[in-house]
Amino acid sequence: MKLLGAVVFAVTLTAQSAPQADASGEPAPSQVEPDIAPMPTAMPSASVEVRQGEVRAAAIALTDAQRRQERWDKTAAEAIKLLEKGARDLSPSDLAKWEELRAKLAEQRDEALAVSLQGTLPEKIARAQLEALGPPPEADATEDAQTASRREELEERLTLARGPSMAADDAHARAIVLIKEIDRVINSSQRGLVFKQVPSPLLPSSWAALFRDLGTKKIQASEGATVPSNLGDLGEITSGTVMIFGAVLLAFLGGLLASQRAIVRKLDRRVLQQSNAAAAIILTILRDLVVLLLPIGLLIVILVFGTLLDASAPVLSLVFLTVGLAGVVLVFGIWLGQSLLSPEIPSQRFIMMSDKRARASYLTVIGLSGVLALEAIYEGFERHFPFSAAATGVVPFILIGATGFLLFRLATLVVGRKNDAIENPEVGAALHAGHSGRRIDFIGIGARAMKVVAIATLLLSALGYDALARMFLSATLETMAIVALAILSFRRTMAIAKVIGGNFARSHEHMSELAPVALGILLIAVSIPLILLAWGLRPAQIGDFISVLRTGVSFGDVRISFGDVVTFSLVFAIGYVLTRWIQRIVEVTVLPRLSLDGGSKSALLTAIGYFGLLLSALIAITSAGLDLSSLAIVFGALSVGIGFGLQNVVANFISGIILLIERPIKKGDWIKVGDAEGIVEKVAVRATHIKAFDRDDVIVPNSELISGIVRNRTLVDTLGRVEIYVGIAYESDVALALQEAMAAVTSHPDVVRDPAPSVTVTEFGESALNLQVFAYIRDVARSNRVRGELHLEIFARFNEAGISIPYPQRNVRVEKA
Structure with a gap:
């Protein structure tokens, strides 16, 4: 109904925007805008033009909304029709169609949300005019008739102008429901494909079916395959011919890898001989280029050539494309193993181990890459030339067994680095360098997980769940590759930054400490979506998460997006840096010219810091567009908690x-x-x-x-009093003792004359006549030192004057029983 009202209003405005003429050709005198009261003739012409402009803007906005709404309704109707039919066990082509429809709905969902949040121009104008009138009167209050009439008119106009926004809200809610239903269908279909069971490869009949399929003259093309059953100009092609093509390409690639091995060894020796860190980094990067880019360049040529052959020789094109992709997998695995395990350069190994174990691990990684390349070749040809149902699980079982064995062996080699620490003290010292106390052994946990996956996938494949086993195994290997690539990128980037920005890092220590943290957060943010994709999360679902970050999450009437957070953080960080600079400038240039004590300077700098941070926070909130007025209730509730708990x-x-x-x-x-x-x-x-x-x-x-x-003790000044207590024998000359004590005090350079020092007799002790000496010194911080010096001076003067300082006397009387 809201959508119908908006469309009717748009049509009405469009018709009324062009004045209709009567029979005489003059405009009808009763033709006026329906949402504007008749204007007095005295109203200025400028006001009339403004009002007419508002009407035209409203008509244009509603016309655009109509076209947009028709497009949304068409997509929604298509999705509803598809969902009403229902679907199970979708083929890959059907899944692609559903994903395409879901992507279109997601795009329109975000578009509808943007329209709802932004609003139309007439809506913004009407809302601003209402705010200019002020808040409406309370229930027991009244306002003048003209203001009340104007408020009623603007509220009616705002209601009509919100038609497109309300329609966008409806479209947004509808798209969310449809996307959830499509996700349910796609996920259910994908689960069916993953958990599909085939005949066990351990059955003799499965192997017999495999040999029977391999012995046929021509492998039949699968239903719906892109490669036609008629092989065109190539005529009849057997599976052996396909294997010959793949063998030739693999042999050529193997020769290239063997030739580059000599170059890599020379570069490794040069790296070991280098004492300059910059030269070592340059040689390391050059070695990476030789290992990775040279074969990848050749494989790209093969892929391009295969693409060009697609029209004239589709089977040969398939051979080139499949083997080319397999070569990319092989080269990437070799490069990653070389860079992380570095069998020739121990200092560059990610996992510290002996040279023997590093070479064995590197060879295992090469074996894994080779098996994965064969898996890529098998998957490429399986889609177009499938085996029979009975033989489907045999080849995956062989590949999964080989992959699981190599993965288990790699995990054993990685965990065995602890034995290297026992056998080789240097490796042990390197393993424990920089680590103290308890820490998490991520490498050991990962190795145990690799062993579990290797055994579990082999069992699943033996039971006929080859799709599930292949999914777990490929996800595990892809996760390992992503984590290894992220670690390698971190180490390479930090090494380059250390060489290039060495002087900057030494002069900006705090910023250089934050750089690894920032780089690590960036790599984690990039790696997590890739890992989720490897474990079956669809790109559309990740796109939804990114859309949520972009559009934001609502907290009451406040919507906070990732962009708002980034804007707030950047503006606040800039304000923080400027505040510190201002503090530094004031401390260096302004405060030395002012006659202020150290405490006043510190208080002034602290006040500038807190004021700058408060101002930075307010500017950051404003820049991010956050309206905190709607959080007044929340702040009120927090104030209660502050009053009690805080x-x-x-x-x-x-x-x-x-x-x-x-x-x-x-x-x-x-x-x-x-x-x-x-x-x-x-x-x-x-x-x-x-x-x-x-x-x-x-x-x-x-x-x-x-x-x-x-x-x-130093609030007003640094003047302080020192007190000394000393006892003299009763038979001593008391007047002389007082005179010598006063002379000792007045002769000290730190004792001031005003207030004057004093020496008095305080009490008659058990063993001595006790004297008390008071002296005021210029700096109370020196009181302990001055007190000690006065003790020594009084003791020396008493000795010269023959005044004794008695020991406590005790008479012990022993009586016989």
């Missing part, structure tokens, strides 16, 4: 702001709070950092500094 954090935060503004404690002060005493290192928003005299770092919450008793 009250200590908030108290410390507020106390930190008070400390920065009031500055009763600043950087460099000597304070004592509770049992903690030391020099203030930093006054942060949540806590204050104190460096104790025993070099411990003490973190004191700011609320304790505000609500508790704090002793600040």
Whole structure:
């Protein structure tokens, strides 16, 4: 009904946009726009033109919406018709058609969502005009008649203008349901193909059927195959001829690989002889090019030649294409094994092991690549020249057995590196270099998984589930290749960056530390979709995930997309960097010209930092287009949690702001709070950092500094008092003792004259007459040193004056029982 109303309104506007003439040829006087009240004759002509422009824009927008809606309805009708028929056990060609229809629906779903989010121009104008009128009056309030009439008119216009957006919402919801149903059909059909069981290859009848098929004169083309049963100009072609073509190409490729082996060995020797890191990296990259690009170039030529032969000689074209793709698999596997295991250069091995085990692992990887190349050849010809049903599982069983054996052997060689550590101390030291404590043995876990897959796939193939076994085995090998390629890319890129940007890395240590993290995140983001594709996830499903990242996820009335997150992060990062630069500029150029103490400078820099971060966050939110007004309820709920669960954090935060503004404690002060005493290192928003005299770092919450008793010995100045207690014998000359103590104090260069020092008799002790010496020094930070020097000076003067410092005396009386 909403869609029908929008179409009717579009037709009405289109008809009314051109004034109709009466019999005299003049426009009908009653012809006015239906959504605009009759205008007074005194209204300026500019206003009339604006209103007419709005009407024309609305008509154009609705006309575009009609065409777009027709296209959406047509695709949806096609999908509904296809789903109503139902489908099971779809062929590959049928699956391709369903995937094509699903891709079209996904594209239209995203288009409808974009239209719904963006809205039409008349809708935006009407909404802005309503906002300009202000909020509507409350239930018990009224507004003047003119404003109320204008508000009613704009609300009606907004309702009509939202027709295309509402239609887009309906189309978006419909496309989501249809896509889910199509995914269900495709996934069900793919599961049926994967779990399809064929006769067991262990049965003698299966082998007999295989030999019977190989002995026939011509292998029949499969139903619906691209290669016709009539082989054209080539006439009759046997399976032996096909094998001869493949053997010739493989022999040529093998000769090329053998010839390049000598070049690779020379480059390896040059790498080992190089002491220059840059030269070693260049030679390593050159070796990669020789191992990979030279054979791949030849194979590309073969593939292109096979494509050109498709029209005139389809079978020969099939031979070239299939063997060419198999050669790509073989060359890529050899290059990956050479680069990761590096049998000739131990320093470049990804898995540290002995030379003997590295060569054996490399040969195993070559064997795996060869078996996978044969698997690619078999799959290429299987689609066009299939075996009989009884012989279908025999060849896959042979290939799966060979692949499983090599995979199991590779896992055994990889795990055996621990034996190398026992036999070879150098390998053991390299294995444990840079690792301490407990760590996850990813290589050991991966090796165990490889063994399980090798055994499980062989059993599945023996039971007749060759499609399932091939899927698990190929997914495992592809995952290993993707992970290995990502690791190799990381190591090569970091080695090149280290050589090229060595000076930059030394001068920007923090940025150079973040570079590996950023590169690792990028490689992981690229590798995960590829691994998911290897394990059966369809590209359309990954496309849906990317679409969700692009369009965003709704949280109430707020929609956050990946682009918004990236924009927010980039703007905030730029603001953070600018804030640090401003702090540095102020610290270097401005603060030295101001007569401020160290604590004031630190407080000013801290305030600039927090203000810059707050401003950066606000600008980043605005740049990302996030409207946080609709999250007021959420923030209100969070405030309740802050009031209860986070009250200590908030108290410390507020106390930190008070400390920065009031500055009763600043950087460099000597304070004592509770049992903690030391020099203030930093006054942060949540806590204050104190460096104790025993070099411990003490973190004191700011609320304790505000609500508790704090002793600040350097708040106003650095003047401080030193107290010394000394006892003299009762028979000593007290006046002389007082005179010598005062002379010792006044002679010290750090003791000030105002306030004047003093020496007094405090009490009559058990063994001595106790004296107390007070002295004020210029820098209280030197109090311990000054106190020690005054002790030594008083002791020396008392000795010269013959004044003794008595020991405690005890009389012990022993009586016989």
